[in-house]
Amino acid sequence: MLMPDPDQAIIARKREIAARLREIVPGEGVIVEEDQLRVYESDGLTAYRQPPLIAVLPETTEQVSRILRFCQEAGVKVVPRGAGTSLSGGALPLADGIILGLGKFNRILEVDFDNRCAVVQPGVTNLGITKAVEDDGFYYAPDPSSQIACSIGGNVAENSGGVHCLKYGLTTNNLLGLEMVLIDGTVLRIGGKHLDSEGYDLLGLMTGSEGLLGVVTEVTVRLLKKPETARALLLGFSSSESAGELVAAIIAAGIIPGGMEMMDRLAIHAAEDFVHAGYPLDVEALLIVELDGPKAEVDYLMEKVSELADAKGAVTKRVSESEEERMNFWAGRKAAFPAVGRISPDYYCMDGTIPRNQLPHVLRRMREMSAHYGLGVANVFHAGDGNLHPLILYDANKEGELEKAEDFGSDILRLCVEVGGVLTGEHGVGVEKRDLMPEMFSEIDLKQQQRVKCAFDPDALLNPGKVFPRLHRCAELGRMHISRGQLPFPDLPRF
């Protein structure tokens, strides 16, 4: 992965830059020692490592504002970082840039049950929000699998999803407001406890912008009342096609389950060996269908789904009769990644989305690629929304295997785009999928997105090297080639 050439002049000014930052964040909030900077050298995508020039850990919005203003004036690049759990290298540092860590922004500022929202600082963990409100029967809906560790600020940057997002939406559907700081130090408040924005939907634009537009310093999230009940079905199929048919049939019957997860044979076996959830081992595909909501509704729909499962030829079927049993169904799925980690020295987790009806085709092609590269692949799949997580098995200690795994991964993502899907459903582009962006977007599309960045960050100092394969200068992007000519009146119907 090629990052922009570090600016040696900036690196040479490290001491001076650190001194200036210490004027803003006193004491231990500015980290310069190499051994201490190593903590920040990578995020959840550990294949890439690069210690930052300096790490700064501010505690107030005012400090963030002063840091950014200083960085813009001094031409220093900034990589914002939450909990560092990104799976796409979104928080990968730059040799000539600072890490701006938001970990000290860890307070829940207000919980407002009447307006069903909470105002929190960006360093609060995703699960921390739910923990703060669950005694009153509420929760925060998006639940990425890293929810115990990942921060809400990072969730905003990546527009994180989770297993329940077909029914409850992604992060972007569960936010009401933000406080954010632009690279020039301007502090903006967007939204609040009310719905929809006056003017442009900057809240929607910021969500999923991967730290390239601004730094979030406060988040207002929507809270939901916990569903009255949840029950799950564990279904085994002799082919992924028939499992896929059931998913389509459930949706065609007008049912939107809270969660619908599929695993393939390799993932089932790995999970079962690890947590002994009681998964059937003689099936090609396993489907967990969870229904949540009012008890009367869940019981009624359970019957319907169960009948559909029979009609679609489920070879094994278990219905959760207790909360314990339901959690047990999930135990294997939730442990699928570490379980795969036990059967292979390393694995590389992909994140494409496909139109669901393309699943059999995509799985078949993936098996062919697996044979071609000589690397195994296990699949877990958010079946309801078509978000695929192939886990490519490799050994980083074997010469060339990481590169092979990356090539395999790129082929999978190209395939996703080819069948009408996208490069990333929830992990973000980051550095990982940056160079694949032209598979999905034209040069014009990408330039238009970069012009939006220029409106926020004209000097491209915020998280450069991420998302866009080639950084254009804003002045160049702003130019318009105007060819004066006659409007082709004869061709344009007018009245």
Next chain:
Amino acid sequence: MGARFQPESIEKLAEAVSWAAAESIPIEILGRGSKRGLGRPAQTEYSLDLSALTGITLYEPDELILSARAGTSMAEIEAALAEQKQYLAFEPANYAPLLNGSAAGAAMSGSLGGTVSCNLAGPRRIKAGAARDHFLGLKGVSGRGEIFQAGGRVVKNVTGYDLMKLHAGAYGTLSALTDITVKVLPAPEKTRSVLLFGLDDAAAVTAMTRAMGSSHEVSAAAHLPAAIAKAFGSSYFPAESRSVTAIRVEGPGPSVSHRCAALRSELADLAESEELHSHNSLLLWAQVRDVMPFVSDAQEGKGEEIAVWRVSVPPARGADYVAALQEGLGDAAASLRYFFDWSGGLIWLALPEGADASYQPVRAALSGFGGHATLIRATAGLRSRVPVFQPLEPGIAALSGRVKSSFDPIGIMNTGRMYVGV
């Protein structure tokens, strides 16, 4: 109004925009024209009419997605969805009768492009979101005259910036959209509403807040003060003049009846209640959605025009907002009519238009709550004189101007529709 161009392809549209950019000629972007009276009036010589770009191009019910050309009528889209027992969960409102009069408006159906460009949403906003939340992909022509696309045709996608959100509610000031992909969902099998009678505004907001904070998955909550409830003139409200608070639940039959019963028992200490079933429930919410209580006001033609405002506040503060507004209006409060949707978070106001639609007290009453007020209906003259959209903080205004320029550097696309110069 000068020439109107009606391109039949995206390429012709791009040619027209390129020409306007080259000549620095501002253009008005039109879909089917049903909401032309919303926003600051256009003062352009040329308009670009997208109503020839029509047709559903992709509809896969199992995949929960639909793509259509931007000029496709909502009537066509809703009919196609209904055939598959699906719908647009954000319950897009039809403001045509409010903006054009009930007779003319009844025959109008807005376009999909117009619906997302205005980020419309109905009563289900509080549960299912607005157009923004269901807008998955777009293709269009920027003010640079370039054809570009963003997003995709799958429901879960974080590849690149979410330019769909940016275009939802941009009122055509960035680009002319030509193709739109939206998420669709199965329509609920049954709908019912619990009606509570005789609550004052504050008690109604308390009741709605309690209902929304329950686990009964309420999909809409509105409060109609007595004067408004009476104006519904329907067969399904009691004849006497009392306020009505309506709480809707949707879903499979057994679930709906169970939840209605539970809500009635949990709210029994506040008011007596009734249930409104299928047809009447649908009718009630369609009227709330399309602001029908103010359609007749807007047309009474008593020699005085009516201004209609849409105010968004934190839902639990809805009644407080109205109280603050009444105080701010002083004697003029006597002619204020209002009702609440979105569990108190959306307040529809009708006021005599007068010299300035009372825009200062309407916005001053927001201080302390947070939120925004938009002048949805007023005469063109008034809409060019008073700020139709909530004025932006300076930092946001400056950034919005830069965002506008990033799509439309010369400022030709519906410029000024929302804010002067944007």
